[in-house]
Amino acid sequence: MSIRVRFAPSPTGQPHVGVIRTAIFDWLLARHFNGRFILRIEDTDRSRYVEGAVEEIIGALKWLGMDIDEGPEPIGGDHGPYFQSERLELYHRYADFLVESGKAYWCKCSAERLEELRAGQEAQKQDIKYDNYCREAHLKGAPGDGLHVLRFKIPEGGTTTFRDELRGDITVENSTLDDLVLIKRDGFPTYHFASCIDDHHMAISHVFRGEEWISSAPKHKLIYEAIGIEPPKFVHVPVILGTDKKKLSKRHGATNVLEYKNMGYLPEALFNFLALIGWNPGGDEEILPRERLIEAFSIERINTSAGVFDIEKLDWMNGAYIRALDIGELTDRLKPFMTEWRWIGVEWEPWGRDYVESVVALFQERLNRLTEMREKAFYFFEEIKGFEVSDVAKSFKGEDILVRLRAVRNALEDCDFSLDKLESAVRDTAETLGVGAGKLIHPLRLAASGTTGGPSLFELIKTLGKDRVLARIDFAIAWIEKNRLES
RNA sequence: GGCCCCAUCGUCUAGGGGUUAGGACACAGGCUUUUCAAGCCUGCGACACGGGUUCGAUUCCCGUUGGGGCUACCA
Known part of the structure; x- marks a missing residue:
């Protein structure tokens, strides 16, 4: 079987560190097995769409050196289109099929009714789930008619078991699942529906996603069964936490990987560091260049417990990568920063490249981040104004x-x-x-x-x-x- | 509340029925030295708890506790 993995972000914000780490696992598996790394944009929530987010995500992958085999134009591929918003017809076909086979039904419950229902259940400390009000009403609807949503009929009774490649089989009672929405009122599919269909149509072999998806995985299994297709292998990867053990957020510092570029981190160092949160090759080495990571990567060695993003260790690793660069290369990496600080112009003026390199050589082993050059080497480019x-x-x-x-x-x-x-x-x-x-x-x-x-x-x-x-x-x-x- | 996942040094982790429980970051000390680093050496530091199973559990099972997630017409 050929290995095809997809990185499927929604264009709702910036390329978050945790999301990118998942992409790293995707990419590593694809490269390890000579498979395909596919980018799919999950833009089924029109209200949360952020302009420019797709470009930023692609920019982050590119900066980190993750080349994409299939994806939105101009990358292309023969399993497109790679925007879910352009695949509506496909989802609607499956919607029809499920309605006809009695495995899904149209529902006209209003947001208000649902809200009341939820409030009531909460007050009575009952399970919070849809009450199947429209389940047997046999309503007539159509995708995007503005009146109905399509709901999936969860089988009554019984249990559902799915396999997580890391944790083994996980079984839940069907009674704890509720009739989830497949097609929203606006005709767009929900994640649950679209990703199942797309993963199948794009011949995805492995799905890496955050462990927050574990609880909806049984529903996905049921959807696959209802459609009659084989699900891909699921690998739920551990989340990345901040130093206070809470999910990594802006409070802990930068969460957008592109910010790390501006902070003076080397992409190969960040890549190495991120790859080692939640996975390790088993040996003692930790400075592992891209090729070694590809060679060593395996699903079985991914951890199941969450990991803390320790920026001090990243600093150390970044310094190690800086020290391994040759002077010319390090100088090139430093150049954009130095021009920004107005130390040099685009042609290295007024100092000339040789001088700049000789200064860089003096600081190579004193830098953990490229930006530290500014406070450490200023006197080679600026006048001294006084003393502390x-x-x-x-x-x-x-x-x-x-x-x-x-x-x-x-x-x-x-x-x-x-x-x-x-x-x-x-x-x-x-x-x-x-x-x-x-x-x-x-x-x-x-x-x-x-x-x-x-x-x-x-x-x-x-x-x-x-x-x-x-x-x-x-x-x-x-x-x-x-x-x-x-x- | 219900359901699900997780649990080795402060952090990232290796390990696995019998080990002095290993490495890395950080921290402390030392060496080197014109300073700061880098480098090298040393030190500090962990199997959450309680029951089983077993000749023997950190490891396997159950429970407790703790942490996390889901419980949307978001992903």
Whole structure:
């Protein structure tokens, strides 16, 4: 049997992390078995349709490197159309069939009546379900006539069993199920009806969906039976929770995967990280490139319990991916951010690509997110405006600070700024002054970079270049003098 | 309320009738070092509870508790 999996989001919002993780499982299974990854848009709720949502979902899949084999134009495929709103005729045919075979019936109950019914049941602590008011009324209706909905006749008595590939057989009493709506008043199908029909017509072999669908799975099984078609295999995947163990929502930070792009995460890192929530290959490694994930993926190793989205671990993993990139590649990834910060223009001006790369090299192992570059490397692209009080207390302390700074300045002025010349110049000066090298190194770092942390000092000033380093020492000396006068 | 799902360190998880219950993130300490990182080493830290079954249960079964989901003419 060929493996065909579908990712079937509804265009009602942004590509949520949890939804995308399901897509990752879909994609991984398809690629593992050389199957097909299909995108189907479930737009049967016209009132919740969000403009641009489809584009955003496709953009998210693309960013994460998930190529789509079949889907809406221009992707195409021979099982289309891939928008459910364009498949109405198909659903209506099945609706007719079910009515004729007595397995579904038209219902004219108003929203008000249903509301009253529900309120009454709630008050009397009864099961909340449709009371089958129209079940034997044999009403005449038609899809989209504006008066009727089509309801499915749940068999009376008995039980229904469906198989979940992870949990095994799950059985429920039919009496706990109610006569669900198949076709809405506006003629559009509900999810339950449309997805069953489409999964069959698109020859879907496996359905991955959130575990919130478990309770309606028996109804789907019954629909398949009524139509007389074989259901696909169902895999209900665990949900992703926030750190407070509640379903991941905006309160926990970003839920739209595209936001992670803006926050400086690498798509391959996010992909790896998400794949490992609710699934793992069994070994000890966790940094698993796409190819390894494809190779290792299997349904049996998907977990049944919910997992927390731990952003600190994502940060670590992202840093690991950043460190594995070569400098040129990392520079390219950083470029859009750096242009946005106005450090460089589209042609790398005014610094030139070589300079930018040399700076990037200095920060590769100091970055967990690309955006951290902004506060860590600003002094390579912007002027220093002043110093933090705490930094001054640490690095500009001592009565002789100006003496030390001036001595370093003189030594550097006559230095050719090669790495070892730089180092010996500073160390020799320290010796001449009779102080430890740290007495010069720390002030020089603060003067040159405006901060106390960062890359190796000598590489730092070499990259900065003599002119800027001397100018910054002058600036620091003037700054210290001015602040002393004021205090 | 009813029905359903789930339960190993704080988090992601491995494991499975007999193990010193393993790894990773985070955290703490150390090494390295001009700082910050990175890297390496060490440490801290878990089988929710109660009954069974068994020579032996963290593992299998039942119950309890806890968490989650569904109970729409939304998906």
